[in-house]
Amino acid sequence: MGVKQEVRQEVKEFLTSRRARVTPDQAGLAGGSNRRVPGLRRTEVALLAGVSVEYYSKLERGDLTGASEAVLAAIADALRLDEAERAHLFDLARACAGPAARSRRRAPAAAVRPAVRWALDNITGGPAFVRNGRLDVLAENALFRGLYWDAYQLRERPLNLARLTFLHRELAERYYPQWDVSADINVAILRTEAGRNPYDRDLQDLIGELSTRSDDFRVRWGAHNVRHHANGQKHFIHPVVGDLHMSYEAMEPMDEPGLNFLIYAAEPGSPSEASLRLLASWVATQEQGAREPGVPRSRD
Structure with missing residues (x-):
C-alpha cells in the first residue's frame, strides 16, 4: 500500500x-x-x-x-x-x-543547534530535553540523563521514548508507575505526527517496527487517538532518588517546527525538589566517574 x-x-x-x-x-x-x-x-x-x-x-x-x-x-x-x-x-x-x-512544511530537524544545547546545559533545576515528533531525544541536560540513566545504558541512539516504553517494557515500568497512561500518550503523539508528516519514512519505519514487535502498541495504534503534549503532570520512580512528582511544559522553537523543548519542574519546597537536587549530585558523580579511567560507576 x-x-x-x-x-x-x-x-x-x-x-x-x-x-x-x-x-x-x-x-x-x-x-x-x-x-x-x-x-x-x-x-x-x-x-x-x-x-x-x-x-x-x-x-x-x-x-x-x-x-x-x-x-x-x-x-x-x-x-x-x-x-x-x-x-x-x-x-x-x-x-x-x-x-x-x-512542501511548505519543513521536514523535522534531525539535530539541534549548539545554542539549544547550551540552553539545555544551563537548566540545572529540572530535567529538560528536546525531542522530535518521532519521540527521538535529540539533546538533553544532565538531569534528564540522570532521570533516564538506565535507559541511556542501552546501545540505541538516539534514545527513543516510544521504543523504551514498548520494547523495553520492564525497564519502562520501573520509571512509569502508570505505564498504561504513558503508553497511551506515546502512541497519541506518534499518531499526531503521522498526520503531520505521513511521508516521513523514518516515522513509518518506527511505527511498523513497534506494530510488529508489540501487541500493546498495535492495539493502541488502532484506537486513532491523537494528542497535543503541551503541559501536565508526570510521576516517575527513579531507582536512586525514588518518587518524583513534576510538572512539565513543552514549547516549540520558533525556527524549528516539529521539535519540542520540554522542561520538568518540581513544586518549590516539595520532597521532589529535594530529590532533584540529590539526583543532580548523583548524576554529576556518575558522569565524572565515566570521564575518569579506572573510576568505577556506582548506583549507591
Whole structure:
C-alpha cells in the first residue's frame, strides 16, 4: 500500500472512530431504539455539518481532497473533535493532496543547534530535553540523563521514548508507575505526527517496527487517538532518588517546527525538589566517574 492509500485509510478509520464515539444525545438528536451502529449515523453527521450524505460518505471513505476549511471545521464540530483531533483532521486533508501540497512544511530537524544545547546545559533545576515528533531525544541536560540513566545504558541512539516504553517494557515500568497512561500518550503523539508528516519514512519505519514487535502498541495504534503534549503532570520512580512528582511544559522553537523543548519542574519546597537536587549530585558523580579511567560507576 502506497503512502497516499495509507493516508486515505487513516482518514476513513479516524472519521469512523470519531463518529462511533458521539451519541445522538450528545449531538442533540433523537436517538431512537432501532440503531445498528454505535454513535452517529453518516446521515446524522452530514445533517449536523450541513453537507449532503453523499459528500460526507465520500469524505469518510478517505477522500478529503478539495474539502474546504469551512467544511472540515463543520465536520470537526459535528464530531465534537477536540483541539488535537481538529488539527489532525486538517493535517490529514493536506496529506491527501500529496507531498507537493505539504512542501511548505519543513521536514523535522534531525539535530539541534549548539545554542539549544547550551540552553539545555544551563537548566540545572529540572530535567529538560528536546525531542522530535518521532519521540527521538535529540539533546538533553544532565538531569534528564540522570532521570533516564538506565535507559541511556542501552546501545540505541538516539534514545527513543516510544521504543523504551514498548520494547523495553520492564525497564519502562520501573520509571512509569502508570505505564498504561504513558503508553497511551506515546502512541497519541506518534499518531499526531503521522498526520503531520505521513511521508516521513523514518516515522513509518518506527511505527511498523513497534506494530510488529508489540501487541500493546498495535492495539493502541488502532484506537486513532491523537494528542497535543503541551503541559501536565508526570510521576516517575527513579531507582536512586525514588518518587518524583513534576510538572512539565513543552514549547516549540520558533525556527524549528516539529521539535519540542520540554522542561520538568518540581513544586518549590516539595520532597521532589529535594530529590532533584540529590539526583543532580548523583548524576554529576556518575558522569565524572565515566570521564575518569579506572573510576568505577556506582548506583549507591
